[in-house]
Amino acid sequence: MNIGMVIHTGGGHTLKFAQAIRDKLVASGHEVDLTGLRTVGTVTTGMLSISRVNFTIKNPPELDDFDFVLAGGPVWGFKASPVIMRYLVEDVQKLKGKRALSFVTMLGLGGGRALRMMNEELEAAGAEVLEGEALPYFIKPNAVKLAAAVERICERVCGGHI
Template sequence: MKIAIVVYSQTGSTRKFAEIIEKKLKSKKHATDLFDLKVTGDVHPGAKNFKISNSPDISSYDTVLIGTPVWAFSSAPVIPAFLKNKDLKGKKVLPFVTMGFPFKVLGGTRAISVMSKAAADNGAEVLPGSIVTKLFHNYKAMMVSEGEKICDRLKK
């Protein structure tokens, strides 16, 4: 399976999670590429006035993993902007997020549902997403165990 991991990360946590996922997938002999989205302009919760300066071509991938931090109880706006007008027919898409608060209901669940809807609207088969909550958790261990679960979901 050829897998693209497309991540937006401002302070490195979601990028770290993406790297852990990639390592797990590579250990299971998947071909992966990790793309770290960069933006120009002012990006903040709800922002529209920014541009992704290095949007990757994902047309040749069977599966696309999309990762973002939770901002203001939802997805940071970069991944939804990346998905806009992307043809995702025939692709599996799996969203993943990191968040500061300890409870998924404080933005994680909504961020996953926003990304899932954007991907499904463009034709993707969307797999259940993954949420890492940082505060009061051993979130590095959680990233490793979530990475394992993501590999299992991709097998089906």
């Protein structure tokens, strides 16, 4: 399959998770294109609330060519990252006939809500959305949890198709 991954990462945790997912999918024979969203402007938030978000996304990828789309980002203020949400709301409209899945990294709280927020937008664009993953990540991820989350994602993505 041709798989598109689009992420926002502030400090690199979500990128590490995404790279592990990508490497596993590539090893299973898939083509994977991973884009990290870049922004211009201010994306400043507090732990409890988004305080200043005044940015544009410089490199929103087109998803037309992909069979499967994975969206990822950190949990900020118990919500999905405002950058991945802006991309999903404004740039992603046509996912009919595609499957999709979300993943987030976090210290430990708000992962379920963040995944729901992202999934709602993927569904609104017409995708068939599969169960996502929220990975606790404090300085380093727990290697066993990371490997297990990557494995579950790859099983869902492959779902019988190689």
